[in-house]
Structure formats: C-alpha cells, structure tokens
Amino acid sequence: MNVNEIIEQYISHPMHKNLNMNVHFGKESATVSMTIHESILNLVGTLHGAIYFKLIDDSCFFAALSAKESHFVATSNMTIHYVKPASEGRLVAKARIITKRNRMYLCKSTIINEKEEIIAYGSGSFIEPKKSYNYKKI
Numbered sequence: 001m002n003v004n005e006i007i008e009q010y011i012s013h014p015m016h017k018n019l020n021m022n023v024h025f026g027k028e029s030a031t032v033s034m035t036i037h038e039s040i041l042n043l044v045g046t047l048h049g050a051i052y053f054k055l056i057d058d059s060c061f062f063a064a065l066s067a068k069e070s071h072f073v074a075t076s077n078m079t080i081h082y083v084k085p086a087s088e089g090r091l092v093a094k095a096r097i098i099t100k101r102n103r104m105y106l107c108k109s110t111i112i113n114e115k116e117e118i119i120a121y122g123s124g125s126f127i128e129p130k131k132s133y134n135y136k137k138i
Contacts, residue, residue: 029045
C-alpha cells in the first residue's frame with residue numbers, strides 16, 4: 001500500500017466518523033487536522049485526553065512516513081503536555097522529525113485550535129519494526 005492509500009484508509013476509518021480528518025505531508029513533517037464532534041467529548045464537555053494523544057501520535061506517525069524510509073512505524077514512547085481544554089472547532093496537529101537514528105525516529109507535535117492557541121504538545125519515539133506489516137483495507 002502506498003502512502004496515498006494509507007492516508008485514504010486512515011481518513012475513512014470508522015473511528016474517524018464525523019471528525020472531518022485531513023492529513024498533509026511536508027519534508028519530514030506532517031499535519032493532521034480534525035473537527036471536534038460531541039462523540040469525543042468527556043463527561044464535562046471537553047475533548048477527551050485520548051484524542052489529544054491520538055492527534056499527536058498520528059501526526060508524528062505521518063511525519064515519520066514522510067521521510068520515505070519506512071512504510072510503518074510503531075510508537076515506543078510518548079510524552080504529552082495538556083495546556084488548554086477544547087470543546088469545539090477545528091484542531092491541527094503539526095509534527096516534525098527531530099532526529100532519526102537507525103530504525104528510531106524522535107518526533108514532536110503541537111496541537112493548535114482555530115485561534116492558533118497551543119492546546120497541547122508532545123514528543124515521542126517511533127521505531128521501524130524488524131517484522132514487516134501489511135496494511136488491511138477497510
């Protein structure tokens with residue numbers, strides 16, 4: 001599966017229903033954007049923390065793929081800093097590779113809201129598995 005097919009499968013995945021997901025590549029960077037939907041709010045009406053993690057993780061994943069050296073990487077470590085709650089609107093996670101050594105990528109990502117305020121940021125390590133994985137079509 002090529003990168004465009006991976007993005008197409010990612011965007012159309014059932015877990016992304018109603019989120020209007022988009023992915024864009026740069027040079028060793030990527031952005032993942034989404035629209036907040038009530039289905040991903042917690043009991044007090046703010047975006048669930050798992051979604052912050054997902055945006056940071058996914059944007060770093062695509063940043064690693066943008067290096068065109070691997071077709072799959074797995075998260076091995078992630079640190080997230082929650083700055084500000086969000087409950088509506090569009091969010092954009094901007095990620096870039098900090099460094100790559102052998103099969104390991106170190107990436108960072110920042111999530112901003114429509115007012116261009118930082119609502120969360122994080123960094124993580126991603127590894128190219130020795131085993132080859134095949135993507136499944138949805």
